Amino acid sequence: MDLYYVLREEYRLYEKGITSKKIINLNSNVKIIPEEGSSIEAIKGCKEILTLDDKEFDSVCVSVGTGGTISGIIESSNLNQFVLGFLSLKHHNMKEEIFKNTDRINWTLIDNYTFNGYAKVNQELINFINYFYKKYKIPLDPVYNAKMVFGIFNMIKKNKWK
Numbered sequence: 001m002d003l004y005y006v007l008r009e010e011y012r013l014y015e016k017g018i019t020s021k022k023i024i025n026l027n028s029n030v031k032i033i034p035e036e037g038s039s040i041e042a043i044k045g046c047k048e049i050l051t052l053d054d055k056e057f058d059s060v061c062v063s064v065g066t067g068g069t070i071s072g073i074i075e076s077s078n079l080n081q082f083v084l085g086f087l088s089l090k091h092h093n094m095k096e097e098i099f100k101n102t103d104r105i106n107w108t109l110i111d112n113y114t115f116n117g118y119a120k121v122n123q124e125l126i127n128f129i130n131y132f133y134k135k136y137k138i139p140l141d142p143v144y145n146a147k148m149v150f151g152i153f154n155m156i157k158k159n160k161w162k
Contacts, residue, residue, distance in 0.1 A: 002027070004019075004023045006019045006023075007019075038066040038067060038068030038071075039068070042068040042069075042072070043068050043071045043072045043075070043101055044072065045072065046068060046069045046071065046072025046073060046076075047072040047073075047075050047076040048072075048076070049069070049072065049073055049076070050073060050076045050077060055078050055081070057081065058080065058081060058082065059081065059082050059083075059084060059162075060073060060077060060081055060082070060083045060084070061083075061084045061085075061086065061148055061152060062083065062084070062085055062086070062148070063085075063086055063088055063144035063145050063147065063148045064085040064086060064087050064088060064091075064094065064109065065088050065089070065118070065144065066097075067091075067094055067097045067098045067101070068101075070083065070085040070098060070107070071098050071101035071102055072101075074098070074101075074102045074104050074106065074107050075101070075102050075104065077104075077106060077107075079104075079106060080106075081106060082106055082107065082108075082162075083106060083107035083108075084107070084108060084110060085098075085107060085108070085109045085110065086109075086110050086113055086147055086148035086151045086152075087109055087110065087111045087113075087114055088114060088118055088119075088143060088144050088147055089114050089117050089118035090111055090114055090117065091111075094109055095109060110151055112151065112154075113147045113148070113150055113151035113154070114147065115147060118143065119142070119143045121142045121146075125142060125146060125147070125150060126142070128146065128149075128150050128153075129142060129146050132146075132149060
């Protein structure tokens, strides 16, 4: 794959922009990635995330932004696995978006740990990120996986984990 960088203003013009036209002329097989990242190709690629070793787990957790990653994971999960999607922002139509990509029902969305929106944090989340790194030496990003891991730990603490 060749990845081409374009300025945000140029990207918003898609195929109409000067730089985009030059890139398309270089390679007729070019795929323009949607700004939010989800596409049929992305979902197909996300089906490859779970490996054979992952099939032994009864639960799979994933951070959710636009729904592409969770859609691929749901599609590749075993029917006896349950997929929990932790929303990184409130998205009232996310279930409908995911059902456009799968007819499976072995999943749920959890929206209790968005910390007021996409890329939003508070001191509680920052403290958790620091605690988690200090204890496990695993860095968490505040946009996606910190919210998910915080949610998992919180659900376990409150005996809400099945």
